[in-house]
Amino acid sequence: MCDDVLMATTTRAANRAAMESEIRRLGREHLRTYGAAGLSLRAVARDLGVVSSAVYRYVPSRDDLLTLLLVEAYSDVADSVEQAMEAVPPDRHRGRLRAATRALRAWAVDDPARWALLYGSPVPGYSAPAEQTVEPGTRVVAMLIDEVARAEADGVLQCRQQDLTAGLRSDLATIRDEFGVELSDAALVVATTLWSTAIGAVSLEVFGQYGANTFSDPAALFDVAIERALTPLAEAPRD
């Protein structure tokens, strides 16, 4: 009896857990295959062998499933970047940044649809709930800023001060506070520019802007663009 009750209890809960994880899995799969706007709950239901209305027991709406996958993707790419950075010694700032951007690109190339979900055009009619997406969504750029800050602290960042508008100065101050990090305006500009360049280069490649068969070695092109963005950082020995 007790066993029965426990069985029964776990049966329900286990079924629910299995269902939810299966929906996520199929969601990822459909995202990969059909893209964000092509994500269809009915199709997921079909693959699940269940009628369309049934999935609404587990997922409030299509947009909520999208949010789920969005948060998951942000976390995945951030984990991937983090892992790549940590594989390089902490004092090799340039090497760590290089590894970070390479991991970013590799993740995107491996799953273009999820990259599109994160950094592509917003899905029409869908706006990601900030309270769920901001934290995982800022992890990557936070790591870049942090690394540049540590490079500056170590005195290996050589960049001439640019003329900045008062508005921009105050914006940069806000960001500094937000990420809780100490670095100069110039260093912060280096970090955000690196970020822009990386996002731009990856998106151009992944979204097919280079044309079908233009580059046989897009990774090499990506690297030289990143190296250009990294010029203010001194090369560490054996970097």
Place this chain on the structure above:
Amino acid sequence: MCDDVLMATTTRAANRAAMESEIRRLGREHLRTYGAAGLSLRAVARDLGVVSSAVYRYVPSRDDLLTLLLVEAYSDVADSVEQAMEAVPPDRHRGRLRAATRALRAWAVDDPARWALLYGSPVPGYSAPAEQTVEPGTRVVAMLIDEVARAEADGVLQCRQQDLTAGLRSDLATIRDEFGVELSDAALVVATTLWSTAIGAVSLEVFGQYGANTFSDPAALFDVAIERALTPLAEAPRD
């Protein structure tokens, strides 16, 4: 009679022309409002005061309308960039490139949905026909490359040669041929990096990756990122 015939003749043709331009206009409007994936021929038909099947007399399919708007957008942004560049004297290469990227950003900020159509995630299930989109789609980057090439020819481009892989060298050679322009590998890297940075910075801003109220002056941030990408170019007098 002759008048009648002419009237009649023009009535048909004029009606068709008016219809087609109205569909384009409504297409642009819907694109702006609902995004690429939200572009619906039925909705256009409704706004046109006509039954849905009627618009198929003028547009073969939804995707063809999308292609139409895509080509139009590529041409618009290229025109805008071209105009901005031509407003700066031909010898001020850095100033011209600055003006070009600023025009690019201004165009995108003014119409984010069309920017998304050009440089955002591809619309699922839709792939732009290369024979129609490649030419207008490469105009902007062609202008950037051309300007950098002329800067190098004028001897105002100072960039140290990077180590490039053999594959990348041959890719760059292909591009040089494609655009029919003479410039060094290093200069071509400068140009493509500038392009990446510009696209990345604009997309980050327009797609809302900076967060809702992070930057009060995103144009200033864009400018400093571009200036960093433009460092290899000497400043012209009074630039």
Place this chain on the structure above:
DNA sequence: CAGAATCGAGAGCACCGCTCTCGTTTTCTA
């Protein structure tokens, strides 16, 4: 063990892209 919560199925609503047919109107041509 009975009441409550949960579940899957199914019908239904409004929307989508797209195709086909059917009268009407306009244009071309003999």
Place this chain on the structure above:
DNA sequence: TAGAAAACGAGAGCGGTGCTCTCGATTCTG
């Protein structure tokens, strides 16, 4: 200028979408 041909708009229809509601059946719980 009269008749053939082309173009046109309306409407019905097909299969797809997200999402809501109801209705029995199952499962949990007090």
